[in-house]
Amino acid sequence: LFICIDHVAYACPDADEASKYYQETFGWHELHREENPEQGVVEIMMAPAAKLTEHMTQVQVMAPLNDESTVAKWLAKHNGRAGLHHMAWRVDDIDAVSATLRERGVQLLYDEPKLGTGGNRINFMHPKSGKGVLIELTQYPKN
Numbered sequence: 300l301f302i303c304i305d306h307v308a309y310a311c312p313d314a315d316e317a318s319k320y321y322q323e324t325f326g327w328h329e330l331h332r333e334e335n336p337e338q339g340v341v342e343i344m345m346a347p348a349a350k351l352t353e354h355m356t357q358v359q360v361m362a363p364l365n366d367e368s369t370v371a372k373w374l375a376k377h378n379g380r381a382g383l384h385h386m387a388w389r390v391d392d393i394d395a396v397s398a399t400l401r402e403r404g405v406q407l408l409y410d411e412p413k414l415g416t417g418g419n420r421i422n423f424m425h426p427k428s429g430k431g432v433l434i435e436l437t438q439y440p441k442n
């Protein structure tokens with residue numbers, strides 16, 4: 300059911316500034332960037348390679364789009380300091396994984412998956428279910 304760690308998300312006030320840092324300091328690449336109004340973020344997928352290959356883990360650099368964003372709230376709680384916000388597990392069938400996890404008592408944030416980066420379907424486990432970590436489930440579009 301679980302494929303790999305899809306991304307680790309870094310929350311910061313300025314995504315462009317962080318992306319520039321990853322490119323100039325580590326030589327990493329921007330694979331994708333997108334604004335997601337529903338999630339209240341601008342997010343940039345970064346990786347050491349210029350193309351996403353099987354089982355590759357990315358860093359999701361993200362910043363809040365507005366003050367109502369959950370990421371704005373998170374940053375405010377951390378005195379505006381950037382840091383690791385969540386990790387995302389790539390799954391092949393988010394509906395099946397969600398059903399199994401619910402059976403096992405895991406609390407998912409949404410009844411149905413929502414729109415994630417690149418047209419993915421996403422949901423989150425509440426940090427209490429993740430033992431203090433916010434864990435996302437993400438399923439790539441099937442072609």
Ligand code: V0V
Binds near residue numbers: 432
């Ligand atoms: C909050 N908590 C966290 C946390 N955020 N723990 C670990 N990691 C985080 N990122 C803890 C917090 O310390 C509290 O613990 C408790 O959860 C409640 O937090 P709160 O500050 O009162 O905040 P809430 O409850 O208003 O919101 C927290 C949740 C919210 C997780 C419900 O952030 C949310 O809806 N997140 C899911 C959406 C999201 O994060 N979107 C941005 C990424 P105590 O004090 O009670 O112990 S979008 C994305 O990743 C995309 C598009 C993608 O990858 O495709």
Ligand code: CO
Binds near residue numbers: 306308385387435
């Ligand atoms: Co994410």
